[in-house]
Amino acid sequence: MATAASKIFGGQPPKGAYLQAVRLIGNPGAFVRANLILIWLALFVLVWIFNPIKAMPYPSEIWQTLGEMWRLQGSQGLVYNTYVTLKLNVVGLLYATIISLVIAYLSVVPLFQPFNKTVQWLRYIPIVGFNLVFLTLFTIGWPMKVAMLTVGMSFFLVTSMTGVIASIPPLKFELARVLGYSDWQTFYRVIVRGTAPQMIDMIAQNAAIGWVMITAIETYNRTEGGIGSQIYAYSSINNLPAVYAYLIVIGVIAILEDWLFVLLKRALFPYTTVAERA
Amino acid sequence: MAEPENDDTSCQPGPLAGAAELHEPLLVVEKLDKGFRLNDGSTLLVLKDFSLTIRDIKDKPQIVSLLGPSGSGKTTALRIIAGLDEPTAGCVLLTEGAGKPPRPVRVGDVGVVFQRYPLFEDLNVFNNLIEPAVRSGMSRQAAKDKAAQLLDEFDMLKQGLAWPMQLSGGQRQRVAILQQLMQDRHFIILDEPFSGLDPVNIMNVIELLTRTANMHTLNSFIIITHDVTSALIISDHVFLLGRERDAKGQPIPGARVMKEYDLIAEGLAYHPEVEDLPRFSEIRKEIKLVEFPKL
Ligand SMILES: Nc1ncnc2c1ncn2[C@@H]1O[C@H](COP(=O)(O)OP(=O)(O)OP(=O)(O)O)[C@@H](O)[C@H]1O
Ligand SMILES: [Mg+2]
Numbered sequence: 080m081a082t083a084a085s086k087i088f089g090g091q092p093p094k095g096a097y098l099q100a101v102r103l104i105g106n107p108g109a110f111v112r113a114n115l116i117l118i119w120l121a122l123f124v125l126v127w128i129f130n131p132i133k134a135m136p137y138p139s140e141i142w143q144t145l146g147e148m149w150r151l152q153g154s155q156g157l158v159y160n161t162y163v164t165l166k167l168n169v170v171g172l173l174y175a176t177i178i179s180l181v182i183a184y185l186s187v188v189p190l191f192q193p194f195n196k197t198v199q200w201l202r203y204i205p206i207v208g209f210n211l212v213f214l215t216l217f218t219i220g221w222p223m224k225v226a227m228l229t230v231g232m233s234f235f236l237v238t239s240m241t242g243v244i245a246s247i248p249p250l251k252f253e254l255a256r257v258l259g260y261s262d263w264q265t266f267y268r269v270i271v272r273g274t275a276p277q278m279i280d281m282i283a284q285n286a287a288i289g290w291v292m293i294t295a296i297e298t299y300n301r302t303e304g305g306i307g308s309q310i311y312a313y314s315s316i317n318n319l320p321a322v323y324a325y326l327i328v329i330g331v332i333a334i335l336e337d338w339l340f341v342l343l344k345r346a347l348f349p350y351t352t353v354a355e356r357a
Numbered sequence: 358m359a360e361p362e363n364d365d366t367s368c369q370p371g372p373l374a375g376a377a378e379l380h381e382p383l384l385v386v387e388k389l390d391k392g393f394r395l396n397d398g399s400t401l402l403v404l405k406d407f408s409l410t411i412r413d414i415k416d417k418p419q420i421v422s423l424l425g426p427s428g429s430g431k432t433t434a435l436r437i438i439a440g441l442d443e444p445t446a447g448c449v450l451l452t453e454g455a456g457k458p459p460r461p462v463r464v465g466d467v468g469v470v471f472q473r474y475p476l477f478e479d480l481n482v483f484n485n486l487i488e489p490a491v492r493s494g495m496s497r498q499a500a501k502d503k504a505a506q507l508l509d510e511f512d513m514l515k516q517g518l519a520w521p522m523q524l525s526g527g528q529r530q531r532v533a534i535l536q537q538l539m540q541d542r543h544f545i546i547l548d549e550p551f552s553g554l555d556p557v558n559i560m561n562v563i564e565l566l567t568r569t570a571n572m573h574t575l576n577s578f579i580i581i582t583h584d585v586t587s588a589l590i591i592s593d594h595v596f597l598l599g600r601e602r603d604a605k606g607q608p609i610p611g612a613r614v615m616k617e618y619d620l621i622a623e624g625l626a627y628h629p630e631v632e633d634l635p636r637f638s639e640i641r642k643e644i645k646l647v648e649f650p651k652l
């Protein structure tokens with residue numbers, strides 16, 4: 080029986096050869112390394128096309144549907160709905176970031192710590208559980224969607240941002256104090272400036288979580304449209320290619336967004352690229 | 358005596374404060390006690406009646422060492438002298454200049470070079486020096502000039518634009534020292550500046566600190582170390598930290614300064630080849646074989 084190890088080493092595989100064989104196979108050549116994502120993507124598409132179990136529509140169907148949706152005018156079209164959702168995503172993320180940063184920064188002030196803790200606990204409750212609360216506070220539609228997304232993301236953002244602040248080594252504060260920084264200067268120097276790149280990481284991470292919430296929120300608030308409401312509508316009439324087309328749109332936007340955050344972090348905080356290389 | 362907090366009335370300048378003119382006391386540490394609550398609820402007394410006085414030496418560089426074995430309470434003493442921690446009792450007084458009355462120390466009065474050389478990782482070397490100086494009132498231009506001059510002195514101009522993450526351990530230590538030198542403070546405490554270094558680099562650091570002390574005679578260095586030889590080479594005064602023994606020879610909790618070596622009086626200060634002097638070996642032997650084992 081020709082195992083991978085015996086093929087590579089010829090004849091009887093030496094001790095530890097299996098492990099080494101796995102390492103060799105797991106260590107691709109330069110071409111493969113350079114095109115790793117493309118190769119995996121191609122593999123995925125191939126499996127998708129030749130998959131005997133038809134759980135998903137074929138790529139060709141989805142591509143065709145995407146084209147049709149692109150040509151649809153007005154509130155039915157791909158462009159309009161993507162715009163509605165993207166706007167919600169950006170505005171919600173902006174509000175959530177500002178609110179969460181403030182609450183996370185306040186965690187260093189003892190007076191506000193209980194508040195911070197409460198917000199962190201609330202992340203265990205599904206956001207749609209607050210539907211009635213939001214309904215009484217906001218009119219259905221745009222304001223309610225923004226409020227739900229902002230609040231939903233903030234629960235997670237506050238938790239991760241507070242974690243970042245809590246993990247600052249005490250030595251950093253002491254360095255600032257010894258150098259004569261006032262309390263406010265220390266706060267700005269060590270907490271605000273010192274953690275900014277990690278905060279961007281947290282925002283990027285939560286933007287991804289946000290996409291899960293957006294589709295749920297738009298399913299409950301369908302008046303304006305948006306990708307979530309379209310997915311709901313298409314799946315209720317069993318138009319699977321259209322559903323998958325929108326899922327792919329979400330995926331592409333999410334990847335681009337993530338990439339933007341990476342660029343932003345590198346541009347604003349070049350020292351983090353040194354840390355990445357180290 | 359052992360009050361939980363250091364109340365202000367106990368921290369008034371004592372009789373030492375107004376002493377001799379030539380050797381004016383610059384830093385007076387008076388009867389510090391420091392206890393830590395341990396996890397089992399008991400209290401560990403680390404410092405007891407810890408006192409020391411550092412006097413001005415006119416126009417001479419000044420380097421004093423606080424020497425003691427590992428775990429003897431050196432870092433604890435440093436943190437109190439720097440104002441980072443409150444003592445359980447006692448106080449630290451500082452004189453800001455000739456004729457001025459001594460006052461209790463505050464954080465920021467005394468520079469500290471911490472053991473692991475923390476820097477602001479998001480600022481390059483230049484800004485690590487400039488920003489703190491500007492924050493504490495120096496003009497930006499003056500700070501820039503001073504930073505460039507200090508970096509040049511320390512042979513670090515090339516690293517001016519580097520991020521702290523790109524520095525070697527030795528370079529990092531130098532930037533950490535320079536960061537403290539930027540501001541005109543009299544005392545700079547260094548916690549274990551020789552630890553983790555090979556003999557050649559220990560000599561480099563000694564040379565560097567001596568040179569700095571010679572160039573900046575307004576700065577005094579307090580070096581905290583367990584390295585007997587280095588302490589004797591670099592210092593003009595050595596304070597030996599240790600504990601009293603009871604009748605059975607058991608150490609009584611709470612360290613204090615047990616012995617002070619005035620190396621100026623011994624003729625061992627400001628001497629380039631100090632290691633070759635017989636008196637140097639004598640004192641070193643005394644500390645290593647007689648004093649240290651007692652601590
Ligand atoms: N925050 C604390 N809580 C409880 N015990 C402490 C605390 N800080 C220090 N100690 C104890 O105080 C004693 C002295 O510690 P310290 O760090 O001052 O020693 P050191 O002389 O600096 O030692 P080293 O040379 O190893 O750095 C040790 O027994 C240590 O366990
Ligand atoms: Mg120590």
